[in-house]
Amino acid sequence: MNDIIMPTLVVDEEKCRRNIRHMAAKATESGVMFRPHFKTHQSLVIGGWFREAGVEKIAVSSLSMAEYFTRDNWNDIMVAFPVNVREINHINDLASRINLSILIADSSVLELLQTQLRHKTGFYIKIDVGNHRSGFALEDMDEIGMLLASASGNPFLEFRGFVAHAGQTYHTDSLNEVHKAYLTGVQQLNDIKNQFLINYPDVVTSWGDTPTCSLVNDFHEVDEIRVGNFVFYDLMQFHQASCDWEQISVAVAAPVVSRQKSRNEIVVYGGAVHLSKDSLDLGDKEIVYGEIVTLHAKGWERFPEPLYLNRISQEHGVFYCPDEYWDLFKPGSLAGIIPVHSCLAANLLKGRFYNLKAGEYFNHEHESGYTAGEQRFF
Amino acid sequence: MNDIIMPTLVVDEEKCRRNIRHMAAKATESGVMFRPHFKTHQSLVIGGWFREAGVEKIAVSSLSMAEYFTRDNWNDIMVAFPVNVREINHINDLASRINLSILIADSSVLELLQTQLRHKTGFYIKIDVGNHRSGFALEDMDEIGMLLASASGNPFLEFRGFVAHAGQTYHTDSLNEVHKAYLTGVQQLNDIKNQFLINYPDVVTSWGDTPTCSLVNDFHEVDEIRVGNFVFYDLMQFHQASCDWEQISVAVAAPVVSRQKSRNEIVVYGGAVHLSKDSLDLGDKEIVYGEIVTLHAKGWERFPEPLYLNRISQEHGVFYCPDEYWDLFKPGSLAGIIPVHSCLAANLLKGRFYNLKAGEYFNHEHESGYTAGEQRFF
Numbered sequence: 188m189n190d191i192i193m194p195t196l197v198v199d200e201e202k203c204r205r206n207i208r209h210m211a212a213k214a215t216e217s218g219v220m221f222r223p224h225f226k227t228h229q230s231l232v233i234g235g236w237f238r239e240a241g242v243e244k245i246a247v248s249s250l251s252m253a254e255y256f257t258r259d260n261w262n263d264i265m266v267a268f269p270v271n272v273r274e275i276n277h278i279n280d281l282a283s284r285i286n287l288s289i290l291i292a293d294s295s296v297l298e299l300l301q302t303q304l305r306h307k308t309g310f311y312i313k314i315d316v317g318n319h320r321s322g323f324a325l326e327d328m329d330e331i332g333m334l335l336a337s338a339s340g341n342p343f344l345e346f347r348g349f350v351a352h353a354g355q356t357y358h359t360d361s362l363n364e365v366h367k368a369y370l371t372g373v374q375q376l377n378d379i380k381n382q383f384l385i386n387y388p389d390v391v392t393s394w395g396d397t398p399t400c401s402l403v404n405d406f407h408e409v410d411e412i413r414v415g416n417f418v419f420y421d422l423m424q425f426h427q428a429s430c431d432w433e434q435i436s437v438a439v440a441a442p443v444v445s446r447q448k449s450r451n452e453i454v455v456y457g458g459a460v461h462l463s464k465d466s467l468d469l470g471d472k473e474i475v476y477g478e479i480v481t482l483h484a485k486g487w488e489r490f491p492e493p494l495y496l497n498r499i500s501q502e503h504g505v506f507y508c509p510d511e512y513w514d515l516f517k518p519g520s521l522a523g524i525i526p527v528h529s530c531l532a533a534n535l536l537k538g539r540f541y542n543l544k545a546g547e548y549f550n551h552e553h554e555s556g557y558t559a560g561e562q563r564f565f
Numbered sequence: 566m567n568d569i570i571m572p573t574l575v576v577d578e579e580k581c582r583r584n585i586r587h588m589a590a591k592a593t594e595s596g597v598m599f600r601p602h603f604k605t606h607q608s609l610v611i612g613g614w615f616r617e618a619g620v621e622k623i624a625v626s627s628l629s630m631a632e633y634f635t636r637d638n639w640n641d642i643m644v645a646f647p648v649n650v651r652e653i654n655h656i657n658d659l660a661s662r663i664n665l666s667i668l669i670a671d672s673s674v675l676e677l678l679q680t681q682l683r684h685k686t687g688f689y690i691k692i693d694v695g696n697h698r699s700g701f702a703l704e705d706m707d708e709i710g711m712l713l714a715s716a717s718g719n720p721f722l723e724f725r726g727f728v729a730h731a732g733q734t735y736h737t738d739s740l741n742e743v744h745k746a747y748l749t750g751v752q753q754l755n756d757i758k759n760q761f762l763i764n765y766p767d768v769v770t771s772w773g774d775t776p777t778c779s780l781v782n783d784f785h786e787v788d789e790i791r792v793g794n795f796v797f798y799d800l801m802q803f804h805q806a807s808c809d810w811e812q813i814s815v816a817v818a819a820p821v822v823s824r825q826k827s828r829n830e831i832v833v834y835g836g837a838v839h840l841s842k843d844s845l846d847l848g849d850k851e852i853v854y855g856e857i858v859t860l861h862a863k864g865w866e867r868f869p870e871p872l873y874l875n876r877i878s879q880e881h882g883v884f885y886c887p888d889e890y891w892d893l894f895k896p897g898s899l900a901g902i903i904p905v906h907s908c909l910a911a912n913l914l915k916g917r918f919y920n921l922k923a924g925e926y927f928n929h930e931h932e933s934g935y936t937a938g939e940q941r942f943f
Binding site: 191192226248271277321322324354446454456459460463465519554 | 878
């Protein structure tokens with residue numbers, strides 16, 4: 188791994204592909220559609236691995252991301268974020284080229300969409316199943332009815348279904364709670380769908396969040412699963428028991444830059460601008476920013492007693508290292524870090540993905556004029 | 566501001582230039598060199614504003630950033646981060662073109678530098694004045710001596726001075742503590758410098774952190790100030806009393822995408838991938854991710870009772886908004902957010918800086934192939 192000289196997202200292709208196949212198989216066995224959320228990886232190459240597993244429809248979290256994936260001919264894309272009407276020109280442009288779906292979480296956006304849409308655009312209605320971030324609740328049935336009635340007169344707006352994201356499952360480590368969130372959320376989704384089934388017999392319910400989609404095996408109560416993080420998983424999901432250690436498919440390679448023997452501390456080039464400041468509370472006020480692993484050409488290994496990235500600033504990461512492992516982390520060597528939240532780490536490092544198996548960098552299309560110069564030194 | 570359609574860093578050029586002139590004047594009055602840290606803004610345009618204030622030497626936090634600033638002919642650059650020897654080829658390349666300085670925080674990197682450096686490179690020694698992140702302490706005098714003796718035989722290594730960063734000042738809101746950190750740190754720096762003054766009469770002490778550099782007026786105890794955040798300031802610095810409200814020169818413009826009247830909550834397109842997850846603890850367990858302001862063509866205004874960004878996820882931000890301000894934030898409008906940590910927000914939004922006064926975007930050089938397509942819709 189001599190060509191890894193800066194903080195880099197190391198991808199284990201086999202684990203990644205296994206995660207994809209596993210989730211695709213669960214969807215198939217449940218008889219539901221699989222619309223993976225590509226915001227986690229933001230990668231045309233990894234998108235290709237999904238395509239090889241039979242995936243044709245995707246979700247993303249911004250129009251820019253949708254735009255990016257059109258380059259590799261993805262043409263059934265849901266932007267799974269409440270529609271930002273200030274981007275109406277981009278919506279029209281994308282809708283003229285692909286089968287685009289947007290998300291409505293607030294009736295007030297309808298007026299602008301109705302007057303300014305120029306191309307057929309699908310829309311889903313966001314249902315709040317307990318996350319309390321955005322969307323309509325069960326008691327908003329009348330408002331949903333009015334929204335649909337109003338939209339039905341517009342030739343460019345095509346109602347496609349109801350979408351839920353049980354984001355509250357990211358804040359519990361109780362498997363029971365996760366399971367309960369699924370059961371009650373799905374019930375709410377279906378109660379709403381059934382209310383409108385006569386007028387809209389073809390609409391779907393779309394469900395997505397990695398904790399429930401990892402724990403639940405049979406999804407027959409919904410029509411579609413829309414899940415993203417599972418492609419990489421991360422330390423947060425591992426601690427929530429959403430995945431096994433062996434399913435985590437990414438690690439951040441961080442060059443060791445200095446050591447402090449008096450404190451048994453090691454400083455790496457790997458900080459908030461590479462990993463994000465997302466942290467994990469291990470209890471007893473132990474807040475960590477990643478788990479330290481040894482990196483080698485075929486993968487990575489944990490320590491028998493886990494080592495954690497204990498502190499983080501803009502570019503620095505600091506971890507405590509006991510004497511017995513001290514010599515593994517000399518300045519100039521690489522430390523591996525399993526990120527707390529892989530979506531945010533991948534977003535920050537998206538121009539520097541490294542395929543461990545192939546021994547090569549990918550995602551060069553994310554390099555800006557700013558970073559492209561670095562490539563000469565890889 | 567109709568051309569702001571996505572989360573964007575809005576820059577108030579006048580405030581920014583005033584911050585620059587103010588710090589430059591303090592340095593001049595103290596008779597010390599001013600080497601601003603450019604990691605906060607990462608912008609050639611803003612670099613130009615520094616140049617107009619007489620700045621010629623800069624600090625950055627990575628070789629990539631140094632590379633970037635060479636494009637606008639900055640040629641005295643200190644990479645103020647412990648040298649990453651895996652980037653030796655890039656170091657050699659830069660050192661062949663500009664007056665480059667690196668930072669040594671660990672003696673063990675010396676061997677590789679001595680065998681692989683091919684061009685004259687300045688180096689500073691990192692002194693730990695209480696931040697306990699990296700560097701040598703007062704009691705490491707012997708080790709520093711050995712390091713200098715060893716380096717003195719190498720034709721490419723030129724010793725330039727001692728560098729300190731009192732990062733602990735970011736974790737206190739006591740002005741006394743900040744002042745004490747300055748006085749004790751400067752004392753330590755000078756104790757070490759004096760020890761080596763006979764052999765190295767020209768070396769400098771370089772001091773940098775925004776809290777002390779904002780509070781202290783007379784820096785004559787050091788030779789150079791190396792400060793970054795002050796160009797923008799942010800909510801953290803404001804709450805630390807490092808700056809007045811009127812000195813904060815950036816706000817993030819975030820499109821409102823949905824509202825929940827039952828909870829009086831407003832959802833904006835502006836999350837962890839735009840602001841970072843850095844937060845501020847206002848006491849009583851109130852953790853916030855930014856302060857909400859109204860944005861207009863000439864600047865922004867606080868609310869009489871401050872409103873805060875209360876929750877954040879990958880792309881969503883959520884804030885509580887009382888009835889009386891409800892109509893200011895309809896979907897399709899813009900909310901302003903004073904970021905908790907402007908360095909991280911600017912890093913995330915570096916391709917979308919907007920000059921309020923000029924009414925135009927800048928920093929286009931940071932756009933990647935990934936985002937460049939968006940520009941058509943601005």
